[in-house]
Amino acid sequence: MNRMGENQSAEALEQGLATALARAGLGAPVGLRRLTGGATMESWMFASDGSEYVLRRAPSLSFMEGRPFGHDSEAAIIRAAHEAEVTAPEVIVELEPEDGIGSGFVMRALPGTPDPRVILQMDDPAAILRDVARDIARIHGLPRAALPDDVPEMDYAEAVEGLAQQFEEAGADRPIIALGLNWLRANLPDRVDPVLNHGDYRLGNLLAEDSRLTGVLDWELAHFGDRHEDLAFGCMAVWRFARVDRPALGLGSLQDYVDAYEAESGAKVDAGRFRFWLVYRTVWWALGCIRMASFWRSGDDRMLERVVISRRTSEQELDLLLLLEEDAPEEEQARPVPRAEEKLEPMGEASVGEIATAISEWLATVKDRMEGHDRFQLAVARNALGMIARGDAVEVEFDDELLAQELLDGERSLATPGLLAMLRRNALDKLGADVPKYPMLALARAKWTGED
Structure with missing residues (x-):
C-alpha cells in the first residue's frame, strides 16, 4: 500500500x-x-x-x-x-x-490567517460575520448547472441512519450519542428544495485579515441539502472556540447572523430546522471524532492527531447534552448532579498517570529544539499524555452499551428519574479528563453544579 x-x-x-x-x-x-x-x-x-x-x-x-x-x-x-x-x-x-x-x-495562496483565536480578536468581528453571511448566501445560490454532476444530495433520513450505522460500528456504547440519535429520528424535518452546502463552513476553514473575510477553504464535504445545515454547523459550540458567548461562529449574535443572511439570500431562516441541524451536526462530529481512531488503527494514517482527536468525542457529548436537556421535565433539570468520585492518591510504584506526566514534563524540555510540524506534533503528544494522566486520576464510567441501547430504542429518556443528572456527571468527568480547557466545560460545570 x-x-x-x-x-x-x-x-x-x-x-x-x-x-x-x-x-x-x-x-x-x-x-x-x-x-x-x-x-x-x-x-x-x-x-x-x-x-x-x-x-x-x-x-x-x-x-x-x-x-x-x-x-x-x-x-x-x-x-x-x-x-x-x-x-x-x-x-x-x-x-x-x-x-x-x-x-x-x-x-x-490567499491572504489572511486561519487561526480562529486571532480572527476572534480582530477589531470588528461583526464585519467578518456580515462577510460570512454574504459568502454563504452566494454558495447557497450556486446553480446545479455550474457544478459537477456527482455532487450528492442529502436524504435526511438516510443521513440519520448513516450516523446510526457509524454508532453501531463504533461499539454503540455511548449513551449521550444514543440519546441524540433517538432525538434526530423523532424530529426529522420534511425535505425542502436543496441548495449547495459547503458542508464544513466554520472557523478553522475561514481566512480573515483586518476584520474582513479573505478565504473559504476545505470544500470536500460539499453537497446539496437544507441551507439550515450550513448555517447551524458554524454555530456549534466547538467552532466558537473561546467565544462561547457569541453563538454565530464566535463572531456575533444569532440574530445579527440571521438578519444578514436573510438580507443577502432572500430566504427565511426557520429556528426549528436550525436546531435540528445543530443537533445533527453535533452527533455527526462526535462520531467523526471516534472514527479518527479507526483511521489510525487501520494503518492508513498513523498520524498522532488521529488518536487524540478521537478523544474529543467528549466535547460533543457535553455540547449535545446541553442542546437536548431543555426537553427534559423541569424536575429532572433541577435534580442535583452527583459529586465526582476521585481515586485515592497513588502509593508505591509510579502510576500510569504519573508516568505520563513525567514523559510530558521531559517533552517540554525539548520543545525549543522543534520547529514546524514537529513542534505541533510535540504539543499534540503532550495533550495525549495529559489525557492519560487526568483519566488515571478520576473514576469515569462513560461507556455503557446497555444504557445506550435503551436510549436509542426510547425505553429510557431524559424523563427517567435521575438519568439526566447521571449523564451530566459523567459528561463533566470525561471531558475534564480529555480536554479540561474546552470552553463549554466551565459553562456546563457552572450551570449544572454551581461550581466555578
Missing part, C-alpha cells in the same frame, strides 16, 4: 509537485513546508515563480475510498464558487496519477 504524509520523502513530493506545476506553466516548488492542523487532508505551502501556493492532498490514496466525489470534483466546485465571487481560492492545477504523489490539487 502506498502511504503518504510523513512516510513520503520531501524529495519525492517536490518532484511530483514540479511535474504537476509544469502543466500549469509554473516552475518547480521552492520552500515546501507542511502546514499544521488539518483533521483530514494535508496542506503544504510553497512558492513558484515568485508567488505562493498551497497543495491540498489526501494523506493516503485509500483515504479517498468511499467518498462521494474526488479531488477533481472538489476543485471544480471551488472554481465555480470563485467565479461566483465567493472568497474561494483560485485552483491552479489538479494532481494526476503519473505525478506519483496521490490525490489533490494546487491553489493560489
